[in-house]
Amino acid sequence: MEILSHALGALSPMNLGLALLGVAAGIIIGALPGLSATMAVAVLVPVTFGMTPESALIMLGAIYTGAIYGGSYSAILVNTPGTPSAIATTFDGFPMAKRGDGDLAVTLSTLASVVGGLVGVLALLTLAPLLAQVALSFGPVEYFWLAIFGLTLISALSEGSTLKGFMGAGFGLLLSTVGVAVVGGDIRYTFGSQVMLGGIETVSALIGLYCIPVLIDLVATPESHLKVNEEPRGIRLREGLKHAWVGKLNLLRSATIGTGVAILPGAGGSIASLVSYSEARRAAKDSSSFGKGNPQGVLATESANNATVGGGFIPTLVLGIPGTPPDAVILGALLVQGFRTGPELFTTNASITYTFIAGLFIATCLLLPLGLLIGRYAFKFIITIPKALLVPTIAFMTVIGTYAIRNSVSDVIIMLTLGVVGWLLNRYGFKPSPIVLGLILGPIAEQGFVQGFLMGRASGSYAMMFFGGPISLTIIALSILSVFYPIIKARRAQRRHQNGADDPQQEISS
C-alpha cells in the first residue's frame, strides 16, 4: 500500500510533465548516433540539482529509458546502432527497413521496449535485494568465462562464414588492447601517437564500422536508401501487435535475459541483447530467416536492452555498484543529492526509492505513445528526404556524435579510419558485429583473466581458480554448446533430410 502512495506521488502533473519531457528528449538523443544514454543523463544532471530529489530522479530515469529505446531508430533505419545496446537490432531491423518494412520494425521495437522495460522495472521492484546477491557471486574468473561465452556467440550470430566471424572477433580483440592497459598500466600499440592513447572508444568504433560503410554504399549506388511502399500504411500497429503476440515467449525470455545480464555490473546492454538474439534464433523454427529481416529478431533485442534499464538499477541501488555507465551517472547525482544506497533504501529512503521506481514505470509506459509518434516522424524523415541531403546529414551527425563522446578529435580520426577499413572488410565478407563484439568483450576477458591469474597464484591453484566454481563450469558448458550447436543442428537436419522428411533450409556454416 505504501508503494502505491509513492506511485501516486510520482503521478503529480509536474512529475508527469517531466517524465514526458525526459522520455521525448531521451528518444531523440538516443536516436542520434554517438549521443548515448550516458551522455544524455550526464548533460541533464546539473539541471536536476534545482529540483526536488523525486522530480530529479523521475526525469533522469525517463531520459535514460527514452535514450536506450531511441537507439533502435538509427539501428533500424540507417544500420547504425545509436547505442551499443542496439547492435543486435541492426541484424534484422535494417534488412526489414531495406525491404520497406521500416515502419513495422519501429513499431515492433516500441512494443518490445515497453514489455522489456516493464519486466526490468518489475524485477527491480520485487526482487532487487535477492538479485543483487547474484551480482556478487560473479568474480573476475566468471567475467572472463562470460566474455568467452559472448565471443562464442559469434558462431551462432555470424551470417555466412563462422571462420570469418572468429577472424573478425580476433581483430576486435586486438583493437581493444590499444591504449593504456587497466591492468598493468602499459601503453600498447599506440605507435607513439597521441591519437591512440585513449584506446578505441566503443561507440566511435560502432559509428565507424556500421555507419560509414552505409554512407559509402549510398554514394556509390544509384538505389534509394530504403524501399518505399506507395500507399501510406500508418504505423502498422495492428500488424506489430500480431507479431508481438506470436512472439510473446520470445519477448518474455529476452526480457528475462536482459534483466539477468544487467544485474552483472560491467556486462551491459550489448551482451544482453546479443544473448537474447541468439536464444531467439536458436528457439525459432525458421532460424535461417534471422538476419534477413525476421521481426522476432527485433523483438528479442529491443525487449532485452530495455530490460537492462530496470535490471541495471538493482546492483546500483542495493549495493551502490552501478550496473551500467548511465547508472554510474545517476548514482553520482543521487550521492550529490544526499541519498545513500544500501538497506536504508527500502526503509528510511523508501519514499525516494519507490517514487523513482514508479517514475521508471511511468516512463516505460510513456514509451508507447511517444515512441510510436516520434518513430513515425523519424521513419517519414528518412524515406522522404532526398539522398543528396540524407548522406551529408548522416555524415555530419557521425562526426559531431563521435566528437561529442569525449570531446576528442582523435576519436573522429579513428572512427573514419575504421569506417573505411570496415567497408573494405565488408566486401570480403567480414561483418562489423564480430569486430565490435571483440572490442567490447576484449577488456572484460583480459582483465578477468589477469585478475583470476593473480588470484590463482595467491591461492596456490590456477586450475581450481578457473575451473573450480559452479558458475564458471556452467558458463564453460554453455560456451562449448554454443560453438558446436551449428554443427549438431546441421547434422540433425541432414539426418532428417535422409529420412525423407521435409526439405530443410540448409544453414550449415560454410
Add this chain to the structure above:
Amino acid sequence: MRISLSIGLAAGLGLSLVSALTMAQTDDFPSKDIQYVIPFGPGGESDISARLQQKYFEEITGEQLIVQYMPGGGGAVGWSQLSGMPADGYTIMGSNLPHIILKPMGKDVGFQLEDLSNFHYFHYSPDAILVRNDSPHQTLDDLIEAAKAAPGAVTLSGSGTYSANDVANTRFQQLADVTTTYIPFKGTGAAVTALLGGQVQAEWGYTTVAANHHDKVRMLAVASEERHPMFPDVPTFRELGYDMVGGAYRGMAVPEGTPDDIQQKLSDIFQQINQHPEFQQEMQDLGFVLLDIPLDEMDAFMAEQMDVYEATARELGLID
C-alpha cells in the same frame, strides 16, 4: 587592395578589442561560464566532487561551472590535451595526484607535469584498507600476521595499476615488511565488488568507499593525519606505527601560460567554495577530507608530493 586593407583594419580593430577585453577580464573575471573538464568518466569521485563545487561556484560568481568529461588512458587523454586549450582561465581541468606525477614517469603519455598549472587543490580521499564486516581480520595487525604467515596469500583489490591504491599497497608492504597480492580492477566500483563478493580478502579503497558501503564493510586503518569524523573508531596508520598519509588528491589546473592574476582569481574562488560550511558538510558526509592548497602554496605542495611519489615509483620499478 581595398579588401585586404579592410581585412587589416578589421583585424587591427579586433586585436585592440581583444586586448581591451583581456585588460577588463581580470577585474570582472569570470564574466561568462567556465568549462570544467574532468579527465575521467561521469559518476566517479572526481565527477561527484566537481558537482558539489558547481552549486557554490554559481552562488559566488553568478556564472556557471559547466562540467564536461574527457575520459581515457586513466586521465592521460585529457591532460595531454590541456596545453592545446585556451589559456584564458575559462577552461579549467580536474587535476589528480598521484596520477599527474606517476603517469608521465619514464614514458611518454603526451603530457608532462609542467604542462599543468595547478591553481588549487581542494580535497583528498584518504587511502584505507577495507574488509567485509564478516572478515576474520579484526585489526590491521591480524591482516599483517596473516600476510607474514603466508607471503602473497593475502589478496587486496584496488583501482588500477600505478594508481593511488597501487602506490599505497607498495608503501604498506615496505613499512610493514610483508608481501601481499595486489589485484588491479577497472575503477573503485569493480574493486569493491570483488571485496563484497568475497573474491579478495581486503581492498585498498578510500574513506569514501567505506562511507558508501558502511553497512557491509569496515576499515582497518586510514591513511589520514587525523581520524575521520565519520569514523571515529578507525585508527590511522600513523597511530599504529606506519608512517602513511596519502590517497587520491584532487584539484584543478589551467593550461600553462594562463595569466597569473587569472589563476589567482580562480584560486580565490575555489578557496571560497572550500570555506562554505554547507560544502564542507556535504564533502565530509561523502567521506572526503578537505584540503586547502591555494596557488601560492602549490609549488611547495607539489615538490613535497614529488619526493614521496618518486620514492614509491622507484619501488614500483617505474624509474631507475
